Amino acid sequence: MMGLHITVREYARLTTAPVQQANLDYAQIPVTMFDWLCSLSTGYRTQHTLTLAVLEDRRTLFLDNYVGIIQSPCGAVLEILPKIHNEESNVQRSRMMLKEMITVALDIPVKEAGLTDLDQFQLPLNEWVAQQFLNHLSLLLKKGIRSDYRKEEHHEPFLRGQMNVSKQMRQLPGKDHLFYMRYAIFSPDRAENRLLVSALTLIIKHTQNLDIWRQAREQAIVLNEIPLSKKIAKDLQSWQEDRLMSHYKPIKPWCELILSSYMPLALFGKTHGISILFPMEKVFERYVEIMLRKSLLPTVKMKSQAQKHSLCLHNYRDFFQLRPDILLEDSSQCWVLDAKWKRLNSLDVNSKYGLSQADFYQLYAYGQKYMHGKGDMALIYPEHKDFNEPLPPFYYSSELRLWVLPFALEGKNKGKLLHGNATKLPLT
Structure with a gap:
């Protein structure tokens, strides 16, 4: 039976109260999912600087800027865009x-990710990852599963291999x-294959797409002799990447996604299904x-x-390290760039376009320490219909200026900085 699928976007409000007209910013979720998200978010607030969601009142949750998909124990799926x-x-x-952004961010080659087929691929993020x-x-099964020698010790009524003389003398x-x-x-019982079987089992158990379930079952029959991974983190560390294992390389990031190793939150074991969240x-x-x-x-x-x-010295020690997102350097000068995920409005001058004063202070510190108060810096924001051209430059001084630039995520300029x-800036 198909479970409830709810699609919202960042900073949406989720409520248990009836919603007359649900949209991407306001949606109703089951009480069981609400309680579970509250519990989950409370646990992460003590372990992480970012929170999954904030409790606004007894019946409403306010999501943070995580995106992806998460499935609660009750079976309801929440997709955050x-x-x-x-x-x-x-x-x-x-x-x-x-x-596409996740695929690029994980360094998965475009050909392997099948990005050319995204226009026709309508499945949510978790089913898309499963299909990939x-x-x-x-393809891996066609090229052949790698086997390896595994050492065994047994107490048997026949001779085989090498006798353990020390134990035999104490018979x-x-x-x-x-x-x-x-x-x-x-x-074939080796770390890589155990991880593949573990990911395959998770897909079979939680996919809601019949075609994906059927394909996964067929592949599971071929790999039925290989056991599940009992220690996923250890097996991931043991993944070999030598010449003989080169045909395993394309599947590794997808396997890691399904088994949650790429997730910023340690949700594995606490959710049902393929739950993938990214800040x-x-x-x-x-x-x-x-790009x-x-x-x-x-x-x-x-x-x-x-x-x-760092920002300053205190008792001969560095205090408040300065870490720009991107530093460009050549033999004679450097440029500082910082990327911010925020929607600006180039027409709203009264609200300073939506820019943050704290970001400007931060860039000023970068300019003084990294560039000695001379040159060009840039704040980079996503391009959209209300922000598709560079803003006029901001001058800290006659020699130090800051540009606010859009970065194209779609269209003919996709993947380019519109500067x-x-x-x-030293860009083509």
Whole structure:
């Protein structure tokens, strides 16, 4: 039976009260899911700087800027999309954009991710990840599952392999007909295959798509001799990436997504189904970094999260480290760029376009410490219909200026920083 699927976007309100006209910013959820989200969010507030959701009143939750999908124990699925499009009819556009940004942020090659098929692929994020995993597993099975030698020790009534002489000499009376043996078995029971089977089992158990369930069941029959992974984190660390395992490389990120290792929140074991959540700010930062790297001038080097300078010294120690998202350097100068996931409005001058004063203070500190008060810096925000051109520059001084630039996530300029010809940024 298909479970309840609720689609909202960042910063939406979720309530248990009846909603006359649900939309992407306000939706009704079951009481069981509400209670579970409250409990889950409370647990993470003590472990993480970011919260999943904030309790607004007894019947309403206010979501933070996490995006992705999460399935509660009651079976209800909550899909959270980026808040970038205004129109309710743009759910599929937002979903497509999120899929592509996550794929790029995880360094999955476009060909392997099947991004060319996204226009026709209407499934939510969890089912999309499951389908990508199954497609790669199908190719892997055609190329062949790798086996390896596994050491075994048994007490058996026949000779096999090598006798364990020390244990045999301590054999108990009446057990003379048994032998302590050591031998190696050539078996597909290895870390990588156990992880594949664990991910496959999770898909079979929780997918709500009949075609995906059928394909997963067929593949599970082929791998029925391989056990589940009992220690997922340990097996992930044991994943081999040598020449003989090169055909396993494409499936690894999808396997990690399903088994939750890429999630910023340790939800594995606490949710049902394939639950995948990302802080949208981090996804955007990573996406901008990877795409900008492709358009740098040949002489320019990029560093992410540079840690060269701190704000001040105290008792000969650095205090308040300054870590710009992106630092560009060549032999003679550098440029500081910071990516912010926020919708600006280039027409709303009275509200300062939606810019944050704290961000400007932060960039000023970067400019003084990293650039010695000279040059061009940039704050990068997502492009949308109300912000599609660079704002006029902001001058800290006659020699230090800050640009506020849109970054295209869709259209003909997708993946490019719209910086115009006026900036001195080292980009093509």
